[in-house]
Amino acid sequence: MELIVVTPPDYFEGEAALINQFFAEGLRLLHIRKTADDPAQFRLLMKDIDPEYHPLISIHQHHELAEEFDIARLHFKEQRRRELSSADIEHLLDAGFYLSTSVHELSVITELSSFGYVFYGPVFDSISKPGYHAVQGDGFVLPRMPAKVFAIGGVEAKKLGQLKKMKFDGAAVLGSFWHHEISPLAALKELLSKIEEHHNEPANEE
Known part of the structure; x- marks a missing residue:
């Protein structure tokens, strides 16, 4: 099981230093997602993140600045993805970008x-968005999909075992x-300790 950390919606003092610590600790993928459309703030944050970690970052906004910081990972929220044409996607892939997106319906994933x-x-009731309830029950098992699927919404270390099941x-x-x-x-x-723990568990027999 893999882990992605998504930044909080607002910029904050010391954020870049903390992100550098995350990567030094073993985080392999961070998503920068901010509410504000503020290229200057984004540039300040990126300039203070160690360049060796830039390939481990995906950005939700300011895709036009990706090449400036050697970022090859672009994330598209659901509405923005729907606006992309097949030619748009092909162009991004040809340019060497690795794409990810958000979905709320399983059937959509087969087209991605x-x-x-x-x-x-949300797989569990969201903590950051009160009233944003789980879309599936506790007995849900993800069917085979053409893309990797990361659970989001209410995810905590104690729930990683359930996500694995x-x-x-x-x-x-x-x-x-x-x-x-x-x-x-x-x-x-x-979280990293729990992931390692579950990784070392023997697979359950079907």
Whole structure:
């Protein structure tokens, strides 16, 4: 099981230093997702993140600045993805970009073979968005899909085992991660430890 950390919607002091610590601790993929359409703030953040980690970053906004920071991963929210033509997607792939997107309906994923992975959820009741309830029940098992599927929404370390049983390829953490009673760095260490623990578990017989 793989882990993705999604940044909080607002920029904050010390964010770049914390992101550098995440990668040094072993995080392999971070999504930068911000509410503000602020290229200047984005540039300031990226300039303070160690360039060796830029290939491990996917961006939700400011795709036009990707090449400036050697970023090859682009994420598209659902509405923006619907606006893309087949030619748009082909052009991005030809340019060497690795694409991901968000979905709320499983049936859509079968049409997204050009995307490396998708966020699907909320799998559990969202922590960062009150009233944003799980789209599936506890007994849900993910069918085979043409792209990797990462669970998002209410994901916590204690639920990673359940996600593994649900056949998700990984988990994306947001609300539970940044609103934890412990520091984000401590929360990351807990998540990585749990992922390693579940990775070493023997596979359940069908």
